[in-house]
Amino acid sequence: MSVATTTTIPAKPKAIKSAAAADAKDTKEIRAERAKAKASGFAANFSHARYVASKIFGLLVLVLLGIIVIFPVYYSFAGTLMQQQDIAAYPPAIWPKHGITWSNLATAAQIIPLFRQYVNSFGSTLIITVAQVLTSTLVAYALVVLKVRGASVWFTLFLGTMMILGESVIIPNYLTISSLGLRNTFLALILPYLASGFGIFMMYSFMRQFPMELVEAARIDGASNLRLLWSIVLPLSRPAIASLAIYTFLTHWNGFFWPLLVTETPEMQTIQIGITQLQSPDNFNPGLVMAGAVLAVIPTLLIVILGQRQIVRGLTAGSTK
Amino acid sequence: MSAAIPGTASGGTWQNGKKPFDVRSWTPLLYLLPAIAVFACFVVYPLIRTFILSASGTDILGRQSQFVGLRNFQRVFTDPEFGKIMLNTLLFAVYTVVPTIVLSLIIALMLNKESTVNRVFRTVFALPFAYSVSAASIIFSAFFNPATGLFNAIVQKLGGQPIGWLTSSQFALPAIAMTTVWMNIGYNVLVLLAGLGSVPDEVVEAARLDGASGFRLQWFILIPMIMSQVFFLIITDTIQSLESFGQIHVLTKGGPDSSTTTLVYDIYMHGFANNSSNFGYASAEAIVLIVVVAIITLIQFTTVGRKVDNQ
Numbered sequence: 001m002s003v004a005t006t007t008t009i010p011a012k013p014k015a016i017k018s019a020a021a022a023d024a025k026d027t028k029e030i031r032a033e034r035a036k037a038k039a040s041g042f043a044a045n046f047s048h049a050r051y052v053a054s055k056i057f058g059l060l061v062l063v064l065l066g067i068i069v070i071f072p073v074y075y076s077f078a079g080t081l082m083q084q085q086d087i088a089a090y091p092p093a094i095w096p097k098h099g100i101t102w103s104n105l106a107t108a109a110q111i112i113p114l115f116r117q118y119v120n121s122f123g124s125t126l127i128i129t130v131a132q133v134l135t136s137t138l139v140a141y142a143l144v145v146l147k148v149r150g151a152s153v154w155f156t157l158f159l160g161t162m163m164i165l166g167e168s169v170i171i172p173n174y175l176t177i178s179s180l181g182l183r184n185t186f187l188a189l190i191l192p193y194l195a196s197g198f199g200i201f202m203m204y205s206f207m208r209q210f211p212m213e214l215v216e217a218a219r220i221d222g223a224s225n226l227r228l229l230w231s232i233v234l235p236l237s238r239p240a241i242a243s244l245a246i247y248t249f250l251t252h253w254n255g256f257f258w259p260l261l262v263t264e265t266p267e268m269q270t271i272q273i274g275i276t277q278l279q280s281p282d283n284f285n286p287g288l289v290m291a292g293a294v295l296a297v298i299p300t301l302l303i304v305i306l307g308q309r310q311i312v313r314g315l316t317a318g319s320t321k
Numbered sequence: 322m323s324a325a326i327p328g329t330a331s332g333g334t335w336q337n338g339k340k341p342f343d344v345r346s347w348t349p350l351l352y353l354l355p356a357i358a359v360f361a362c363f364v365v366y367p368l369i370r371t372f373i374l375s376a377s378g379t380d381i382l383g384r385q386s387q388f389v390g391l392r393n394f395q396r397v398f399t400d401p402e403f404g405k406i407m408l409n410t411l412l413f414a415v416y417t418v419v420p421t422i423v424l425s426l427i428i429a430l431m432l433n434k435e436s437t438v439n440r441v442f443r444t445v446f447a448l449p450f451a452y453s454v455s456a457a458s459i460i461f462s463a464f465f466n467p468a469t470g471l472f473n474a475i476v477q478k479l480g481g482q483p484i485g486w487l488t489s490s491q492f493a494l495p496a497i498a499m500t501t502v503w504m505n506i507g508y509n510v511l512v513l514l515a516g517l518g519s520v521p522d523e524v525v526e527a528a529r530l531d532g533a534s535g536f537r538l539q540w541f542i543l544i545p546m547i548m549s550q551v552f553f554l555i556i557t558d559t560i561q562s563l564e565s566f567g568q569i570h571v572l573t574k575g576g577p578d579s580s581t582t583t584l585v586y587d588i589y590m591h592g593f594a595n596n597s598s599n600f601g602y603a604s605a606e607a608i609v610l611i612v613v614v615a616i617i618t619l620i621q622f623t624t625v626g627r628k629v630d631n632q
Contacts, residue, residue, distance in 0.1 A: 062431050065424070066445050069506060072460050073448050075471075079463070091474030135356040142352035154353060161364045163618050167564055167585045168610045171374065171592050171600050172367035195359035225348065254453035256567035261593060272455040276571050279459050286463040293456035300451040304507070308447060312515045 076297070079290030080104050087287045104291035111288070112274040113266050114295065121253060121270040122299075124189040129248045131190070133241055136199030141229050144207040145215055155204060162197035167257065174261055188262040189270070193252060199244050202314065206240035207233070243314030246307045250300055271296050371611075374604035383598025393605035402579060403587075409494060410583040414562040416498035417505065421558055422551065424502070425509035430539050432510070433517045443514065450507030454567030461500040462487070462572055490580035493573050497581055500568050505561065509554050516550035517543065556621045560614060584610055 079087050081100040086093035108114065139158060143151040166173075173192055182188045210233075218232045234241075259270045266274065275292030278285075304311065375393050378386040397403050428446055432439045449457070464471045465486035473483040486496045520543060528542040544551070566585050569575060575582035575590060582590065584606060592603035 058431055062428070062442060065428060066442055069449060069503070070445050072457070072464070072503060073452075076456070076460050088469060090469045091478070092469060092471055135359065138352040139356045142349045146349040146352070148349040148353065158356065158360070161360050163614060164364050164368055165560070165564055165610065165614055167566065167588065168607045168614070169364065169367035169371055170588070171604055171607060172370035173363055174593075175370070175600075176362070176367065192359075192363040195356040197360075200356065250451075254455070256454050256570075257589075260570070272453050272567075275459060276455055279462055279571075284466060284469070286466070286469065289459045289463050293452075293460045296456045297452050300453065301448065304447055304451040305444060308444065308511075311447075311450075312511055 076290045076293045079287055080294045082287055082290075084285075084287060087290070088285065092286065104287040105295070107285075108275075108278055108288055108291040108295065112277055112292075114271075114274070116267050117269055117271040117274040118295075120186070120189070120268065121272065124186065124259075124270065125249055125253045127190050128193045128252045129245050131194040132196050132199045132248045133245055135195040136203045136244065137229075137234070137237065137241065139195075139200045140203035140207045141233055143204060144210070145228070145233060146225060155200075158197050158200045160197070162201070166192070170257065170261065173258075177262055183262055184264045184268045186268070189259055192258070196248070199248065202244050202247075203237065203240055206237060210236060239310075239313065242307075243310045246303055246310045247314045250303060250311075253300055368611075371604050371607050374600050375608050377601055379599055379601040381598075383600055385600070389601070393601045394608075396602060397605045397609070402582075405579065406582050406584060406587050409579075409581065410563065413494060413498060413565065413581075413583055414559050416495055417501045417562045417565075418555060418558045420498075420502045421505045421509055422554060425506055425513055425554075426544070426551070428506070428510050429513035429517060430543060432514060433543070443510070446510045447507045449503055449505075450511065452504055454504065454565075455571060457500055457504045458568045458571035461496075461503070461568075465496055465572070487573050488577055490578050493577060493581045497565075497568050497572050500572065501562065501565060504568075505558060509558070512550055512554055513547060516547035520546045552621070552624055556617060559617060563610065563613065584613075 075094075078095055081102075081104070082093060082096045083098045083101050086097050139154075142148045143155055148154065177183055177188045177191070182191070214232055214236070215228065218228050223231070254272065255270070256272050260273050263269045263273065266277070275289075275296050278288045278292040374385060376388060376390060378389045378392075380386050432442050432446070452460075467473060467483060467485050467488065470486070472486060476482070476484055484492055487493050524546065525538070525542065528538055563583075564585060565583065566589065569581055569583065569586045570589075573581045574594075575586050588603045588606045588610070591597055591599040591606065
């Protein structure tokens with residue numbers, strides 16, 4: 001017991017002593033540091049303060065830009081739900097002061113054949129998307145995996161179609177659709193867009209990175225061209241197909257010039273054309289306009305929020321060429 | 322790019338000549354047929370027809386009449402309006418491309434670090450990408466409204482006189498450009514962030530060890546590393562500004578006093594607006610558009626090609 005106490009008791013002061021020594025050393029070091037800091041003057045402090053200030057400034061800029069960029073998004077939704085006395089006032093209210101209302105959405109649905117135009121937009125965009133994925137995949141498969149004769153010439157030609165903007169050939173295309181008697185029909189909305197140079201480029205770039213061993217192995221097992229496409233190439237291409245599908249859907253859901261030209265009656269128009277009819281200059285109703293915008297963007301907004309990863313992958317396919 | 326993928330070594334031997342099996346029959350061509358059919362009908366044929374139309378007269382009903390040689394081009398280039406329209410097109414490109422690139426570079430550089438706050442901000446800045454030309458234009462038309470719009474409310478609050486955003490020939494083009502910048506920012510930020518994400522960490526670390534930080538790191542290290550994305554955006558944004566139609570149609574219909582009529586909108590004006598079916602004149606303008614785009618594409622190939630050689 002006594003041994004134990006004699007061994008434990010001195011241990012404590014020792015520890016205290018060493019701690020004190022460490023403290024002393026610390027304070028010495030701190031003093032030395034302070035001296036050093038004093039020697040280098042107030043520059044060190046200043047540069048730290050400047051660093052913090054620049055961080056705060058950066059955050060402020062970011063928040064400010066964020067508010068500016070998101071404001072139209074916010075206001076399209078807020079305005080949709082605002083009472084007439086709020087949104088049509090001057091200056092207009094920023095938030096629904098007098099409570100929310102669904103009447104803007106209801107009125108918008110009365111002015112334009114909303115459901116019909118949604119069906120037109122959805123149907124045409126969906127068919128275009130499926131068709132572009134299909135035609136692009138087939139071409140890329142033939143060029144990259146099957147090595148069609150003259151593959152590089154074909155690829156250059158397909159890529160070349162990207163140089164011809166839709167707007168520069170819109171007159172003859174309009175005349176073609178007219179002479180086929182397809183004006184104001186569903187077919188007119190989709191026919192010119194069933195294939196795309198960009199889609200081919202994207203699928204081609206993706207398939208070039210395939211592990212070719214897999215394809216070769218399937219070949220040796222005696223798989224036919226179609227079987228190879230269906231059971232090896234398509235599953236491997238899923239990420240590229242997802243990106244292309246999302247990109248194509250966004251682009252064509254938002255199409256404007258062509259649907260405007262080839263449709264005449266509200267029943268055949270797409271939602272994008274329909275919502276512009278909500279802003280009549282003589283009877284301007286901002287709540288109605290916001291409701292129209294919200295109706296048109298809900299599907300694409302969901303895609304942008306949920307499919308951001310695929311979108312980014314699709315974009316980089318285009319930009320890192 | 323393909324050089325950067327060492328994993329495809331076997332693909333490389335594939336591409337360099339000998340095929341492991343004989344697939345050089347005519348059947349693979351069938352896979353190209355659907356795309357070829359679409360392009361033949363809606364790109365190649367109309368391209369040829371645009372040239373033919375541009376060399377033909379048009380009667381009142383829009384029917385193609387006799388061959389007139391280059392007379393349509395002569396009319397386009399001697400039209401005093403046309404110079405103004407080309408200037409509008411150029412100004413519109415500058416007003417949209419420059420702010421879009423500068424703003425999205427600032428935003429992307431600030432959001433580069435991975436964090437929860439930044440993830441939220443990324444989504445915020447990506448949102449305008451979802452807005453169609455049509456939706457964005459009608460929203461901004463409400464903001465621009467001279468009597469009840471938000472923008473004039475702000476201007477007056479700041480002590481200014483209300484502005485005829487879309488009704489004065491001085492402000493209309495910048496106003497449409499502002500709308501377009503807002504629509505384009507989401508896409509640009511996403512592309513730049515993807516580019517920044519692919520900058521190897523070692524490069525950034527090495528630069529930090531060399532004492533680069535903050536502004537210097539971004540200006541001298543990060544921006545040069547994403548130059549190919551910036552080039553890509555300059556080209557696509559420029560072409561997109563040339564293609565702009567919806568925002569002009571919804572906001573000003575080319576007015577006031579044709580101050581917002583760009584080349585594409587003038588094609589519409591001559592070819593389609595107010596039952597005008599002057600397809601000859603409009604096709605000559607379409608050829609001008611094709612040439613302009615070809616020049617831009619050529620610039621893209623030479624600059625991007627040079628970039629790749631340097632790396």
